[in-house]
Amino acid sequence: MTRGTIVTRRVALATALVVLAGCHGPKERPTAGQPIPLGLTHVVPASEQAKAWRTFVAGLRDKWKGKTLRVISWDDNRVAGRLVPDFERLTGAKVKMELHPYQTTYLLETFLGSSKSSSQDIFVIDMPWVGKFAAAKYVEPLNAYLAKTPKELIDHRDFFKVMSSGAVWENDITGLPYTPVFVFNIYNNALLRRAGVKPPRDYDDLVRVARAVTERVDGAYGVVMNNQTGTAVGQAYFEYIYNMGGKPFASEYPGSPDYYADMTPQFTSPQSIAVVDLFKKLLKYQPPERMNVAWDARFDAFARGRAALMSTWNFDISPLLDPKLSVVGDDFGVQPILHKKGVTLNTPVGGWEIAINRHARNKDLAWDFMVWFTSPQVGTRFASAGGFPTRYSVLDNQELARRFPYYRILRQVVDTAFPAFRPQIPESFDVIEVLGTWIAKALYGELSTREAMIRANQEVGLLLKEAGYTVHGV
Numbered sequence: 001m002t003r004g005t006i007v008t009r010r011v012a013l014a015t016a017l018v019v020l021a022g023c024h025g026p027k028e029r030p031t032a033g034q035p036i037p038l039g040l041t042h043v044v045p046a047s048e049q050a051k052a053w054r055t056f057v058a059g060l061r062d063k064w065k066g067k068t069l070r071v072i073s074w075d076d077n078r079v080a081g082r083l084v085p086d087f088e089r090l091t092g093a094k095v096k097m098e099l100h101p102y103q104t105t106y107l108l109e110t111f112l113g114s115s116k117s118s119s120q121d122i123f124v125i126d127m128p129w130v131g132k133f134a135a136a137k138y139v140e141p142l143n144a145y146l147a148k149t150p151k152e153l154i155d156h157r158d159f160f161k162v163m164s165s166g167a168v169w170e171n172d173i174t175g176l177p178y179t180p181v182f183v184f185n186i187y188n189n190a191l192l193r194r195a196g197v198k199p200p201r202d203y204d205d206l207v208r209v210a211r212a213v214t215e216r217v218d219g220a221y222g223v224v225m226n227n228q229t230g231t232a233v234g235q236a237y238f239e240y241i242y243n244m245g246g247k248p249f250a251s252e253y254p255g256s257p258d259y260y261a262d263m264t265p266q267f268t269s270p271q272s273i274a275v276v277d278l279f280k281k282l283l284k285y286q287p288p289e290r291m292n293v294a295w296d297a298r299f300d301a302f303a304r305g306r307a308a309l310m311s312t313w314n315f316d317i318s319p320l321l322d323p324k325l326s327v328v329g330d331d332f333g334v335q336p337i338l339h340k341k342g343v344t345l346n347t348p349v350g351g352w353e354i355a356i357n358r359h360a361r362n363k364d365l366a367w368d369f370m371v372w373f374t375s376p377q378v379g380t381r382f383a384s385a386g387g388f389p390t391r392y393s394v395l396d397n398q399e400l401a402r403r404f405p406y407y408r409i410l411r412q413v414v415d416t417a418f419p420a421f422r423p424q425i426p427e428s429f430d431v432i433e434v435l436g437t438w439i440a441k442a443l444y445g446e447l448s449t450r451e452a453m454i455r456a457n458q459e460v461g462l463l464l465k466e467a468g469y470t471v472h473g474v
Contacts, residue, residue, distance in 0.1 A: 046393070053153060056372075064368070069093055069366060070098070071097045072097075073097060078099065079386050093365060093369075095369070110133075113136060121356065121363070123138070127166045127422070127424060130166065139174050139355040140356040142355075143173055149367075158376065163177035169424070176371075183312065184336065185200070185336065185337055186302065186316070186320075188307070194217045195212045202338055214285040219306070221285055221301075222282075223282055224286055225279065227293050228291070230436045240275045240278070242254065244278075246272055261470065263470060263471050264471050291444065303320060311337055314410065317406055320332055348421050384403070427463060431464070
């Protein structure tokens with residue numbers, strides 16, 4: 001394998017991995033909303049950060065010659081690999097990145113963590129996995145590394161607040177912000193013009209616009225959504241519930257003093273029912289393959305000009321400009337995610353943290369790579385290559401803003417997100433999967449919306465109660 005190689009493998013994991021991944025964490029209820037420790041919230045002048053950066057880079061020259069750093073990540077992270085050769089030339093190290101589909105990444109990383117494997121040095125983890133990976137001790141707390149690294153170099157306050165606070169679990173910093181992603185509403189200008197409508201303003205308007213495109217434009221559909229059973233549609237629920245004016249659990253909502261104090265499911269609330277009914281209402285305005293659509297298929301339908309609207313993570317925005325991937329070109333618009341009229345916007349945040357495998361062989365090399373990659377200097381190059389800004393200073397870069405007009409929208413909404421948009425508890429993956437299984441039954445018409453959500457309440461409530469959370473009525 002050559003230096004800087006990125007390997008994409010569609011791994012068929014054994015049943016044992018699924019069992020291990022489903023194991024619950026410790027019975028102690030996690031706390032939330034802790035301040036970032038270590039005094040990392042002070043402002044660093046750009047000149048001081050630049051000086052610390054020059055010193056850091058000078059110390060990296062040929063420092064890791066003969067060593068190999070192994071990274072495991074999800075397969076939408078190919079842009080990061082373009083910068084890897086620069087780190088290799090600077091340090092003398094070889095970097096091998098393995099890229100996998102979303103669910104395979106989770107299953108493989110939990111398998112490696114539970115088996116205490118040292119075969120990988122870095123885990124790239126989604127924000128909802130933070131609690132599980134921290135509680136199960138799959139990742140190395142970074143507090144000690146941060147304490148011995150110049151604060152001027154890290155400039156921790158420059159990271160998006162939702163990402164830096166989302167990496168804290170029980171006073172441990174589990175990772176550094178790596179690739180934050182936010183959900184936006186994207187619309188095809190050409191299809192809207194042909195239908196004679198403007199971009200939707202709220203959920204009611206979404207239905208009207210989707211219907212108009214479907215009825216008025218031959219071969220096109222109004223919207224494309226993640227309806228696939230399990231994780232895909234389960235995650236979609238969390239993208240809509242807060243913006244419908246609801247909450248998934250009794251104490252999980254923006255501004256809550258403790259997100260996980262009362263984990264009684266609220267899936268039968270009027271707002272939750274409204275979310276699933278909205279999904280059902282929109283089915284008739286989606287492509288024929290609607291029930292099998294997940295992330296890649298959603299992008300493909302929009303990029304091929306078959307759908308006029310999609311709510312999607314911003315990692316789908318830059319590829320729309322690539323003629324090899326999209327026929328849309330630059331004739332699309334970006335707006336904040338839609339929400340119910342009268343409800344305060346809450347922008348869904350996904351985002352990945354870069355973390356050190358607790359059992360890694362090359363922890364210090366891993367830390368150097370993490371500091372290097374997440375720096376303002378490399379972060380600007382990452383964003384320029386089509387990646388994602390992780391810092392306010394990168395988001396405010398005027399040259400980048402001219403190239404990527406959606407940065408203006410991102411700047412407006414970046415602080416409207418909160419880290420527990422999807423629960424970060426160890427059971428998060430299971431919760432989303434179970435919820436998505438029951439929602440799909442409503443979409444298929446096997447159960448009414450209320451019946452499906454009653455079942456979801458019962459199964460998720462029992463799962464969380466058995467894990468030691470406060471759950472009422474189960």
